[in-house]
Amino acid sequence: MSLTANGPASKSLPIQTKLFINNEFVSAKSGKTLTSINPVDGEPIEKVEVAGAEDIDIAVKAARKAFETWKDSDGSFRRDCLYRLGDLIELHEDRLAELESLDNGKPIAVAKAADINLCKRTYKYFAGWADKVLGNVVPVDGHNMCLTVKEPIG
Structure with missing residues (x-):
């Protein structure tokens, strides 16, 4: 309801x-x-x-x-999902700020500038990293090469 x-x-x-x-x-x-x-x-x-x-x-x-x-899911899908969350927060930031203000008593302007803005920026920041999972090439002895591959699990 x-x-x-x-x-x-x-x-x-x-x-x-x-x-x-x-x-x-x-x-x-x-x-x-x-x-x-x-x-x-x-x-x-x-x-x-x-x-x-x-x-x-x-x-x-x-x-x-x-x-x-x-x-x-691949990194580009994760990136798009997280970025979309940031976009949705931005689209509804006035309503979210009013709800946050109602719940905790802080001024709406502070809720919008601090809480809602930080939440939006956090989603968009981590969206930018979702498709940047890179490994390393590590020098080893002789004619060998060691590769590391990072595989996110969540």
Whole structure:
């Protein structure tokens, strides 16, 4: 279920309160929730689902299954995925900054300039390295050559 909460000096923002497992939003198996409190005024923001042991087991199984495909993907695919995440953060940076401000009480401008910007830049930075997995040629005795090949596992 998607609910709405009011941000500090902002419009109403839709907030997803379910768990995100296996590429979909799902309710917690236990039905437990946690009330997120606005640190500015002490008022409840929203109730969010709390993952229990069963939810965690399901999430870990889904992650292991997804890893099988991800680990065999080439660097350019990984690069494109990570860069796309950075692009999506940039596309939605105003909304993300408002949500971050609502959750932790810092000014929206600070959340946008620091937290959201750093998150976006981190994804784009590591995207740039995803297709740059290089080995080395190591000198050895005689007419021999030693090559190292790096193979990412995740």
